[in-house]
Amino acid sequence: MIQNKEQLQQLHEEAVKELNSYDCRILVCSGTGCIATGSNKIYEKFLEITKDAPGVTLEFAPHDEKEHLGVKKTGCQGVCELGPLVRIQKGQDVVQYVKVQLDDCAEIFEKSVLGNEVVERLLYQKGGKVCKGPDDIPFIAKQTRIVLKNCGKFDAESLREYIASGGFAALQKAMFEMTPDQVIEEVDQSGLRGRGGGGFPAGKKWIQVARQADPVHYVVCNGDEGDPGAFMDGSVMEGDPYRLIEGMMLAAYAVRAENGYIYVRAEYPNSVARLKHAIAVLEENGLLGENILGTGFNFHMHINKGAGAFVCGEGSALTASIEGSRGMPRVKPPRTVEQGLWAKPTVLNNVETYANVPEIILKGHEWYRSIGTEGSPGTKTFSLTGSIENTGLIEVPMGTTLREIIFDIGGGLKSGAAFKAVQIGGPSGGCLTEKHLDVPLDFDSVKKYGAIVGSGGLVVMDENTCMVEVARFFMGFTQRESCGKCGPCRIGTKRMLELLEKIVDGKGEMEDLEKLEELGHFVKDRSLCGLGKSAPLPVLSTIQNFRDEYVEHIVDKKCAAHVCKSMRVYEIDPDKCKGCTKCARNCPVNAITGERKAPHVIDNSKCIKCGTCLENCAFDAVVLK
Template sequence: MIIDNREKLEEKRVSAREEIASYQCRILICAGTGCVATGSQKIYDTMVEMCKGLENVSVEFQKEVPHLGVVKTGCQGVCELGPLMRIEPYHFQYVKVQQEDCREIFEKTVLNGDPVERLFYSKGKEIFARPEEIPFIAKQTRVVLENCGSIDSENIDEYIAAGGFSALAKALFDMTPNEVIEEVDRSGLRGRGGGGYPTGRKWKQVARQAEKERYVVCNGDEGDPGAFMDGSVMEGDPFKMIEGMTIAGYAVASSEGYIYVRAEYPMSVARLRNAIAQAEEHHLLGDNILGSDFSFHLHINRGAGAFVCGEGSALTASIEGNRGMPRVKPPRTVEKGLWEKPTVLNNVETFANVPNIVLKGAEWFRTIGTEGSPGTKTFSITGAIENTGLIEVPMGTSLRDIIYEIGGGIKGNGEFKAVQIGGPSGGCLITPHLDIGLDFDSVKKYNAIMGSGGLVVMDEHTCMVEVARFFMSFTQRESCGKCVPCREGTKRMLEILERIVAGEGRLEDLDQLEELAEMVKSMALCGLGKSAPLPVLSTLKTFRDEYVEHIVEKKCASKTCQALRQYKINPEFCKGCSKCAKNCPVGAITGKLKEKYTINNELCIKCGACKDNCAFNAVYVEA
């Protein structure tokens, strides 16, 4: 259907809602990357086949053949419990569904509306039948993710039925471009990619440029380890991001937009292509959108997996076909961005916030979050936490609420040690920081940044020196090499950290680390380089004793650093079976059959073969 005016959009919305309401039963299967990885595609295929063969099934009470629908949704959030399935209109949420469960779900729930209780989420004796009852979901405020998990992410009709493109219609027919910018500016929306720059201010800077050829660019690169927020939005609700970009194009008088997606997100690319094609087919994208004189075309560019291309000027260089490297500023992207033209550059989550702001108003948006950071923030929570997954909470929500109320606490009732926020360019927050509200301004006080929203939770078994080494290894490997402070500084820092975890560190290394970190932070060319030393600075400040322990005592309390492990044999448990000695590749274990064996740690290469092959748990690691 060609939607070439506002009235036809409303007609389409009514018909799409009637179509959805006509289903006697809808089976919504999570097709986010996490659930697909654990088998949701097979579950989808199985349910489709069962519904196709309905005429062969004896339906109870000879009811009419029900109108069934099996659809793929985006990420339903509770990744720890996947594969996930929702059944409407009963609003059942099934977790950890396996292919062999499909027949029971089909016969009990789909045909008769009866629950399969063993597939409900449970905690202790409590059973949670509906998604909003699950604590992980109940304590969230979903704005950007409101449609993820509840609509078919590959069907534009379902997005329209959920209110999609109402904001675009309002912007085109009820507001001037300047009024759109003012509304976004008054909302206080700040860039969700990590920098937190006011979105409205950026749009104003582009709109006032003398150059009339302008571009809108979406940063979907999301290179932080453990972060998958933007990818989930592109997979689960791509139309919302597209609508936000189109509104931005109208606001700054741009007719061309580019979405830069990392190559490791093939599903995001596929769904974006599908969404763009459907939007163009309905005249909601392309020439004369909704019959207006505004035209906007979208293009997809796939990144080559370079972390530095998350930086604005490197990203635009990559789209142009050049090597992704940052440039000296000014001029900034708003003045000379893509092809040296004024460019609005925001990330996926930022654009996905725009439709609700235009539709509901700036005042509504400001009722959520904090004064300085209004709205919500999506986070991916991973690591040593009971419930890993994708969440959305108001800005200012405390770490304690995220970890213990939503995340379910530390896995295995462990002890909280730290959380890495902001990815490899971020820093560590520890126990005294549990009650600070997470927003752009608060975390800066603790040598950390919000970043794109990745939270990696760590327990007492985590070595913070190794954490710093891991992130420094990542940033050093991903450095584009353009500026000396980042190229050489991160390399020297990594060498020192590797020496420390290998048990060869010196106390003077700590002063050198701090000196190098401050140098890189102050002198690197781009924001990624400047933030690269933050994990080192924050761990040195809060866990300096662990660095000293590694250097002076040659010990790693968490037993993480392999070179510092001391393998011992407990004589009380040793049966003299000789399996440890037979499996030692360097002959570091001596003893006689049926007598006690010992390990020579001067010869030991810390491979762990002895421990793995001991049937009596006699081999242990001494910190």
């Protein structure tokens, strides 16, 4: 039980000494991506090998002559597509292995753990360059990690390792050297803006909650993260849960709250498990609960699991869900800072926002403002997905350009395809194109181009992407996720989706474009919450930037990317067709005719666009027109 700052300091010294005692640490990535590719089995295999190996021990004994080894589960190590990922750490020397399989574990243990060799075939290799350590990999080396600085380096479940890394030093500083108002002032002067999408200054929220006369205040964390392709907050919750909790404790101390709630989407079981474990450990050690560090500060943490409703990412819908009601937004004012959870003043920020706070308190607002831009200080985490060579989790200074992210960090597009667009800000964000590659990514700059930073999802699209279908896909998502409370969103998104479906089905008319734009602005301006207000952005931005594709679909009844099924036209090249009859035999509607050993013909009046002929042709004679 840690009852005062002296005991916390003593634990820090002991934890640092224990961490430094390891001759070697085997760090197995246990982020969701690597777990999906089998990292838990890799972890168990290394444990088994270590326990059976002579001359080594997993238990720290200062006078033992055996080598002290550690097998640890870390958070996301970043290069998600190359999992399972394993790092071998000896002091400051770290070897990063990628795509590790069970059969590789014994070789890694023999050469890199017991010896000083590397298994070169398991190192990251690109363009003839072999990267031994994580910082040698351009994808990682070109990042600036604040929120993610511990992910991949420490045992995600270990309080001692978190404290050894400097954890809870910010809380100690705040509680013993700063008043609550000084904590708020530091956060406010740092310029930290909410990383959940809106970009509202965090300090301003805290000021408004702190000044409310009601004696009961709450601190709530939005860990719902429902955007398709987004996994930034999930990676923090499962990879560095104590950092999130410390950030929430600092907020609670600042606004005088005694209870905090983390709202996590149910699809994040790993995050939920790690957070529950962290809370239990902190309660057991006296760092959560009553009279924390003997200061009289009381704080209790609770976890609520969402049921997968995207709209619960909106503040008032989220608090309603925690209260046990249906997650639906309400009319404002009053706002959450005045009447939030159980109608009490509430600080509501997302995971990444809270995770920034400990560093700000430790290093000061001037340090934080030295990173990023004047209007958007600090860093931003992004999930980089789509037609990109290096998919994964990144953290870069605000103001970094798309060109740097996609080509320097992401390694460019797969197979050398040409860049076409990037969907930014999730399903209700907008599309940025080649002409926007040098636009700084910050809250204010992207708004000028009909997009939002949002929570940080970046879906990269190449020349083979149909932008009309992209708009239809995202509108379909937001329309399904609309809670239906307000007419503009409930009806407007449905009508927009119907128009988009009409266009991709080859039945569109030019007047449909005007209707889409008119509806888009109507829904955007009149919807009740952020879901409806931003739902039209993918449609409006794609019409603005790729109007020619819409016209092509409507006038020419053609999809150049061959994505829209109803517009596909299959033909057989007579010069390549051998008359093998395989296409005709497999056609489900008998749309292909021809004699054996003679060129065949497709009757497009019968063709149902299923593509079976294309799949079955061994001579590349079937082509899409």
